[in-house]
Amino acid sequence: LSDSTLWVNGVFYTPEGIIRNGKMLVAADGTIEAIGGSDLHAAADAHVYDLNGLSVLPGLIDVHIHGGAGCNVMNGTYEDLDAISKFHAMHGTTSLLATTGTAPADKINRALKCAADAMAQGVSGAEIVGVHLEGPFLSMKRRGAQDPEHIRPADLAELEQYLHSANGSMRLATIAPEIEGGMDAVEYLVNQGVTVSIGHSDATLAQVEEAVRLGAKHTTHHFNGMSPLHHREPGVAGAGLTLPQLTVELIADGIHVHPAVAKLMFDIKSAWNVCVITDAVTVAGLPDGDYGEVVLSDGQVVLKENGSLAGSTLTTIQALRNVIAFTGLSLEKVIPSFTLVPARQIGIIDRKGSLEPGKDADFLIVDEHEQLTIHSTHVRGKEVYSRSVK
Numbered sequence: 001l002s003d004s005t006l007w008v009n010g011v012f013y014t015p016e017g018i019i020r021n022g023k024m025l026v027a028a029d030g031t032i033e034a035i036g037g038s039d040l041h042a043a044a045d046a047h048v049y050d051l052n053g054l055s056v057l058p059g060l061i062d063v064h065i066h067g068g069a070g071c072n073v074m075n076g077t078y079e080d081l082d083a084i085s086k087f088h089a090m091h092g093t094t095s096l097l098a099t100t101g102t103a104p105a106d107k108i109n110r111a112l113k114c115a116a117d118a119m120a121q122g123v124s125g126a127e128i129v130g131v132h133l134e135g136p137f138l139s140m141k142r143r144g145a146q147d148p149e150h151i152r153p154a155d156l157a158e159l160e161q162y163l164h165s166a167n168g169s170m171r172l173a174t175i176a177p178e179i180e181g182g183m184d185a186v187e188y189l190v191n192q193g194v195t196v197s198i199g200h201s202d203a204t205l206a207q208v209e210e211a212v213r214l215g216a217k218h219t220t221h222h223f224n225g226m227s228p229l230h231h232r233e234p235g236v237a238g239a240g241l242t243l244p245q246l247t248v249e250l251i252a253d254g255i256h257v258h259p260a261v262a263k264l265m266f267d268i269k270s271a272w273n274v275c276v277i278t279d280a281v282t283v284a285g286l287p288d289g290d291y292g293e294v295v296l297s298d299g300q301v302v303l304k305e306n307g308s309l310a311g312s313t314l315t316t317i318q319a320l321r322n323v324i325a326f327t328g329l330s331l332e333k334v335i336p337s338f339t340l341v342p343a344r345q346i347g348i349i350d351r352k353g354s355l356e357p358g359k360d361a362d363f364l365i366v367d368e369h370e371q372l373t374i375h376s377t378h379v380r381g382k383e384v385y386s387r388s389v390k
């Protein structure tokens with residue numbers, strides 16, 4: 001008895017290169033059993049699907065999602081997380097980190113618990129592969145749209161409580177290392193197996209170097225919410241570009257970072273050290289309008305109070321189109337920044353990030369001749385979105 005699925009006649013993007021007229025066999029347990037060309041044979045009772053020449057990409061991984069479709073991680077409900085997971089699956093995301101924001105400790109703890117529970121229970125779209133703690137241990141000066149009332153010095157007891165609430169699911173934490181207690185927080189998180197990202201930070205190059213020595217290896221939405229590159233003090237922006245230990249996040253909407261600077265990031269760091277994110281917020285997927293604290297117009301989300309950019313309405317598939325346009329690089333060259341790089345940064349590369357035997361069958365079926373229109377999204381072998389089903 002076999003419940004395996006054989007996808008035939010497709011263009012497969014694998015780490016070893018593009019396989020044209022390829023085949024992929026997905027096992028009943030939702031993992032990839034085999035991938036290859038005409039020499040690949042499956043059991044006679046496998047379900048066969050003809051891709052008619054469409055392309056199959058590894059599912060996109062977004063380590064920085066706050067919300068979407070009117071919902072937000074900080075609301076701390078399963079319904080919010082499920083809706084966020086479904087919305088982003090429609091737009092190419094197969095794995096995400098539920099990302100918190102600066103708030104009172106009890107609210108952050110509630111959101112972390114809820115995300116950990118939803119992760120264990122499972123959601124209907126993109127898989128929640130963990131949580132990303134963004135704040136409250138940030139720089140007041142570089143807060144961006146983070147709530148100034150609740151930004152505070154780093155506190156290890158509070159951090160321990162967050163780790164406890166996240167129940168082993170905290171994969172990434174954004175910290176400003178230069179604030180009071182910041183370096184201790186970096187060291188503590190690294191020892192707990194959490195990837196530390198430097199962000200909302202006013203650190204100098206020397207302070208970033210110290211955090212890197214302690215194990216920090218990522219920067220949060222590079223160029224946004226950080227000390228800028230000055231030729232006599234490179235700041236976090238310069239540190240991210242020059243230190244090889246750091247992988248830099250990019251909100252690839254062309255608004256948060258100019259397309260020319262996005263290209264510069266790929267030129268300097270290569271696709272292997274750029275981690276593309278959306279930083280999508282509640283209003284992603286909603287029409288333009290006034291949403292209380294923020295206004296959304298032409299895809300820009302702006303905090304009413306001070307005009308700060310307050311996250312994005314970007315989707316991963318649109319980010320992929322943008323990065324190809326901004327850099328002039330091919331789909332094959334930039335796809336790691338959306339797949340293997342985020343998987344490596346958050347420690348899930350053994351099961352996510354590429355179309356390879358043994359990994360989860362997380363993939364997108366797209367039309368390369370129609371601006372990467374998504375035909376369907378699959379998580380662990382299961383179709384979670386199809387454009388033909390309304």
Ligand SMILES: [Zn+2]
Nearest residue numbers: 134144221225
């Ligand atoms: Zn942020």
